[in-house]
Amino acid sequence: MKARVTVTLKNxxxxxxxxxxxxxxxxxxxxxxxxVRQGKIFDIELAGHDAKAAEAALAxxxxxxxxxxVIENYRVEILG
Amino acid sequence: xxxxVITFPGTNRxxxxxxxxxAGGADVSPCWHADHALPAxxxxxxxxxxxxxxxxxxxxxxxARANIMDAVRAHAARGGLVLAICNGFQIACEAGLxxxxxxxxxxxxxxxxxxxLKVERTDTLFTGGYRRGQVIDVCIAHGEGNYICDAGxxxxxxxxxxxxFRYCDAAGALxxxxxxxxxxNHIAGIYSANLRVLGMMPHPENLxxxxxxxxxxxxxxxxxxxxx
Numbered sequence: 413m414k415a416r417v418t419v420t421l422k423n424x425x426x427x428x429x430x431x432x433x434x435x436x437x438x439x440x441x442x443x444x445x446x447x448v449r450q451g452k453i454f455d456i457e458l459a460g461h462d463a464k465a466a467e468a469a470l471a472x473x474x475x476x477x478x479x480x481x482v483i484e485n486y487r488v489e490i491l492g
Numbered sequence: 493x494x495x496x497v498i499t500f501p502g503t504n505r506x507x508x509x510x511x512x513x514x515a516g517g518a519d520v521s522p523c524w525h526a527d528h529a530l531p532a533x534x535x536x537x538x539x540x541x542x543x544x545x546x547x548x549x550x551x552x553x554x555x556a557r558a559n560i561m562d563a564v565r566a567h568a569a570r571g572g573l574v575l576a577i578c579n580g581f582q583i584a585c586e587a588g589l590x591x592x593x594x595x596x597x598x599x600x601x602x603x604x605x606x607x608x609l610k611v612e613r614t615d616t617l618f619t620g621g622y623r624r625g626q627v628i629d630v631c632i633a634h635g636e637g638n639y640i641c642d643a644g645x646x647x648x649x650x651x652x653x654x655x656x657f658r659y660c661d662a663a664g665a666l667x668x669x670x671x672x673x674x675x676x677n678h679i680a681g682i683y684s685a686n687l688r689v690l691g692m693m694p695h696p697e698n699l700x701x702x703x704x705x706x707x708x709x710x711x712x713x714x715x716x717x718x719x720x
Contacts, residue, residue, distance in 0.1 A: 425640065426674070428600050477557060480550055480586065482593045483640065 413458040414491040415470055419479045420451035454478060463490045493518040493717050495536040498564070500525040500555040500583075505541035505697065509577065512697035512709065513538065517717025525558040536573040536716060537564050539580030541633075541695060551594065551636045552582030561587050573617060574689040575716070578634055581681070581691035590682055590691045591649060592641030598674025602635040607672060609657040609680050609694060610664050616687045617719040619656065621711025627664045628708040630694040632672060637693040639675040639682070649682055656681035656690055 421427050427449050434448035458466045467488055474486040495518040499506045510520045513536075521531040530537065544555035555561075561583075568574050568589050576584035584590045597603060609630055611622040622628065641649070649655060658678040661670040666678045673693075681692030696709030 426595070426598070426638075428596050428598050428638075428674075432600055477549070477553065480553065480593055482642070483595065 413461055413463070413466060415456045415458055415466060416489045416491055417454040417456060417470055417474060417478055418451060418487045418489070419454070419474070419484050420486075421449055422483055422485055425483045463492075466490055493535050493719055494531070494533050495520045495538055495716075496523040496530050496534040497521070497538045497540060498523045498525060498560055499540070500542070500544035500558060502544040502546055502555075503540050503542035503579070505577065505579075505695065508695075509538055509540045509697040512700045512713045513716070515700055516710070516713025516715075518713070523560060525555065525560050527560050528563060530560070530563050530567060534567065534572070535719075536575060537567055539564075539574065539576040539583050540697075541578030541580060544579055544583065547636070550586065552579060552584075552586040555579075555583045556586035556588075565589065568684070568689055571686060571688055573716070573719070574684075575618065576689070576691040577697065578637075578693055578695060581693055582636060584689065584691045589689050590684060591645045592639055592682070594636050594693070595638045595640055596636050597634070597638050597672070602633075603637070603672045604631075604633040605672070606630070607632045607680075607694060608660055608662050608664075608670070610660040610666075611657060612655050613653055616656075616683065616690070618690045618712055618715060620715040620718070622715075625664065627660060627662065629699065629706050630696055630708060631698040632694045634673070634693055637673040637675065639673075639679045639693075641676065646676055650677065652685060654683045654685065654687075655679055656683050657692055657694070 430448045430450040470488040479486040657680040699706035699709040
């Protein structure tokens with residue numbers, strides 16, 4: 413079973429890297445870029461087949477390590 | 493004063509801070525991150541600077557989950573002293589010993605330079621050797637020193653006098669140019685609510701003798717050496 417965890421900065425938290433990337437995209441002439449926020453994706457392979465248990469385990473993983481919930485949100489998707 | 497200096501994989505300022513603590517009068521023991529207990533009789537835990545775990549995931553995030561950190565949290569909960577410098581400050585925030593978090597410098601550059609700081613209060617075991625409002629000369633060297641927290645936390649740490657040091661210019665003014673990393677309210681260091689845990693981005697251990705460029709870091713270690 414595969415899962416994807418996405419960690420993004422909360423609204424209102426300054427993202428200097430996203431801003432720099434935004435500036436670079438604009439300077440490359442890519443049209444229509446309004447703003448960029450940078451985040452992280454973790455692709456995780458799971459040994460079991462219980463999607464509910466996996467979701468709970470990955471939520472715990474986010475709370476304990478993958479995200480700093482002071483500044484970041486996370487989303488867990490079980491990809492099957 | 494019995495100090496335990498913790499080494500994580502990638503810590504590189506453990507030697508210098510041990511030397512500074514010793515010069516200040518402390519009895520210093522090394523301590524390994526994989527250990528489960530602090531040396532017996534530890535009064536002060538030091539989380540030194542460096543690049544623990546290569547700054548992977550988030551600075552300090554993986555070190556904050558090391559075996560020894562349960563013992564450090566228990567030590568802090570008992571009212572034990574903790575000094576967390578640079579990467580150690582990042583680890584302390586990730587471990588929940590201090591509020592807030594240190595993120596990428598606002599200008600995205602690693603800053604490595606001399607910096608002046610204002611000492612906010614002198615009635616703690618860390619800063620008794622300074623004068624209130626004194627401007628001290630220290631070294632900074634970090635890429636993620638931009639201190640942020642939510643508005644409620646900021647109001648609380650400001651209201652409770654938990655700000656230890658602020659980045660300022662040579663005259664003590666909090667000008668925008670004197671803030672090297674974008675930290676909220678120029679915050680360079682903060683205390684826990686009980687004033688027993690100090691986290692700071694600058695390196696006081698770099699400047700403890702005139703021979704090597706300055707001694708403004710020395711009073712911090714002398715003050716700790718006199719405590720307990």
